[in-house]
Amino acid sequence: MxxxxxxxxxxxxxxxxxxxxxxxxxxxxxxxxxxxxxxxxxxxxxxxxxxxxxxxxxxxxxxxxxxxxxxxxxxxxxxxxxxxxxxxxxxxxxxxxxxxxxxxxxxxxxxxxxxxxxxxxxxxxxxxxxxEEQYRKLLVDELHHRLKNKTSTIHAVLHQVLHDQPQVWSSIDKRIRALATADDLIARVDGQGCDLKDLLMSELGPYGHVRFELNGGALFVPAKLAVSFALIFHELATNAGKYGAFASPRGFLQVSWTMQEDRLKLTWDETEGPPVDHIGKPGFGTKLLNAALSAFDGKIETTFLKTGIHCTMQCRVPPN
Structure with missing residues (x-):
């Protein structure tokens, strides 16, 4: 029956x-x-x-x-x-x-x-x-595989060319790895983007989960904005490891974010880091921070406090 x-x-x-x-x-x-x-x-x-x-x-x-x-x-x-x-x-x-x-x-x-x-x-x-969905997924997986291979090839070529310039290589190496990490995160959700917290965890996790705190709700970030954030977070985390909160045993980082309509406001706040005595000329990292969110009607304001760097970011989050 x-x-x-x-x-x-x-x-x-x-x-x-x-x-x-x-x-x-x-x-x-x-x-x-x-x-x-x-x-x-x-x-x-x-x-x-x-x-x-x-x-x-x-x-x-x-x-x-x-x-x-x-x-x-x-x-x-x-x-x-x-x-x-x-x-x-x-x-x-x-x-x-x-x-x-x-x-x-x-x-x-x-x-x-x-x-x-x-x-x-x-x-x-x-x-x-x-x-068509199955074919598209197969094509996306193949493109992601080729992208990883090309990234690995570029990484190897640059390493070979810059092996006698360790400082330049160190800067480029970490940025390429940050981009590769962002691509992996985006690929996990079928190339559409990733969650902001996952992006932060992938960048800050190596420094130890007790060294930072993330405050904010779940927020899905489209692919292009996720790549920009990956570079920004890598730059800030690298600076924190060299000169900021992660360079001090008691240093601590707090990242908070809120959404109001389609605008995202994110605060990067370091405390208990080594005192900042001198601020050098703006380098590539500073230029990157100033330009990374311009395509999303955004801006970044950075303040060097005695307790550590304080950074505020605002931008428009495109619809998925």
Whole structure:
């Protein structure tokens, strides 16, 4: 019984095409049920001849198609005309009711047939979308794999070229690794972006989870903005490791963020770091911080306090 119900559901949604024998059996069952209902109604109103067969026509068409529906309608008209549970004669009124029944049945058959065609088209579209989604995922995975290979190749080439310039190499090496980490995070969510907290954890985790605190709700960051944040967080974390909170045994970092409409406000606050005696000329890192969020209508304000660096970032978060 359960299997029969499942088959009917699949046929109803256009997922399964029944055989002609199955459709004929179902239509016959519908006619039997309709005749039984008509027999019961005859005790109340003996002039109900064709109305109970209209639902039978609908279900027979929805399951078996227009041809089965037409056959069901014709058999229903014959049964309504021949079987007279009230004992009345065949007169003009009965013929008129039959004509009306056939007209309504034609409309029902057209509607049910139209529904079947829509269900089949919908199923075909769903199948094609599933195949395209699988192909897209395969393509994205392949592109991500090639990107990782190219990043590794660039990393190796730069290392070979700059092996006699360790300071330059150290700066470039860490930034390439930060970009690779951001790409991995973005790839985990199918190239669409990543959560801000995950991005921070990937960059700050190596310094020890007891050295920092993250305050803010879940916030999904689109891919392009995530890459910019990856570079920003890497730059700030590197500075914290060299000169700021992570360079002191008691140093501590607190990162907080809030959203107001589509604007993100993030605060990077270091405490208990070594005192900052001298601030050098703006280097690549400073230029990076100043320009990283400009594409997102954002800005970064940095203040060097005695207890550590205080950085405030604001930007627009594009919709996903």
């Amino acid at each position: 359960t299997r029969l119900i499942d088959d009917i559901k699949q046929i109803w949604h256009g997922e399964l095409q029944p055989s002609l024998a199955w459709s004929g059996t179902f239509a016959t069952l519908c006619l039997v049920v309709a005749t039984a209902i008509r027999f019961g109604m005859a005790h109340l109103r003996p002039d109900v001849f064709f109305t109970p067969y209209i639902p039978a026509v609908f279900f027979a068409t929805a399951i078996g198609g227009s041809a089965v529906g037409i056959a069901t309608a014709m058999i229903g008209a014959t049964l309504g005309l021949v079987l007279d549970f009230g004992g009345g004669p065949v007169d003009a009124a009965k013929v008129a009711l039959m004509a009306l029944y056939l007209t309504v049945s034609a409309l029902v058959i057209w509607g049910a047939g139209h529904y079947r065609s829509l269900a089949v088209k919908q199923r075909e579209i769903a199948r094609r979308l599933t195949e």
